[in-house]
Amino acid sequence: MTLNSSQYEAETIPGLESVAIEELSDLFGPELNPVHRSRPGFLRFRFSGAQEALSTSRAVIAVYRVHRFDIPRPKALLGHEHFTRLTAILRRASVNWGSAPETIGIGAAGSQSSVLLRLRKELAEALALRSADDGKGELYMRLARQRGGSGWEILVRTTGQPLSKRLYRVADVPGALNATVAYSMTRCGLLPNPACVVNLCSGSSTILIEHGITRPSDNLIGVEYCADMIDCGMRNARAAGNDTTIRHVQADARQAPLPAGTVDLIYADLPFGHHIGSHADNLTLYPAILQEAQRLAREHTIFVILTQEVKLMRRCLANSAWRILDEKLINLRGLHPRLFVLKQNSATIV
């Protein structure tokens, strides 16, 4: 155990834990005691650096500091000693936030029980906060039985908002990709510097914005046929500060007005046929996108696709010039899309 380290839990997208572990290790190497997946979507680690640094992670949804309470049941938190300790922990949690929190929420199995409703009410009073209507709140803590132990854990979110909520998303649209997933898509391969990067069906440009934050010198092009989506993409890119680096092209992604053999990395978050598009449209869209990506690609181009139409994608891939390098099944609030990383069959193994 690292001296003076504290225990944290990071919440991430189930299926993308390995991406978050890699990112946290890249960012904080020596200050981290090895990060491990404690259960689907959750990582545990000890960290000896300044807590605020953890909020630079883009692969996790939220980070929580873990506090152990040696109590048999949550009701004991209402007792003087534990309640005093808990309010002190919660006061300290937001000391370094830019603005003071206004609301408090508790997440727990049985969060609507009389004990937890009373705890939330008493904490709100003691800290001069409002109980959050949606139960979440800016000052947000989760309460859980200690795994493999007899006590309970209070997990206090280290930030007023989840890290997955990006400030650049000023234009939110149905079907916009979770930014944590978009960031994970951008960690899928080595690239030349600068690289030409194209997002087919770019929607509100989440993937290109996440890519541009890491690699602002790349030549970034979004191809999207819907004018409203292009407008949202431009507004988000402007808010992210990279509206000059992303070129938004309004066009059919099946026939992108871009020269053949010029693109180093291609992204596509394809319509799943839920919020956007339909299965019938996808039957023709998917093979056409694979073909167009082949036309745009250089020999070693990587193509990163997210889709929930897995059977259709496999069928289309079998008849395409692309092969699967990596595949991850993710859980996105009840949807189960897959992240495919593809390379061309003709590419030599490197």
Ligand SMILES: C[S@@+](CC[C@H](N)C(=O)[O-])C[C@H]1O[C@@H](n2cnc3c(N)ncnc32)[C@H](O)[C@@H]1O
């Ligand atoms: C799942 S959404 C992409 C969401 C995007 N990743 C975001 O974060 O906003 C799929 C997008 O594909 C676009 N689209 C569907 N068919 C297209 C086509 N043939 N050419 C260009 N765009 C297309 C839709 O308008 C939609 O914006």
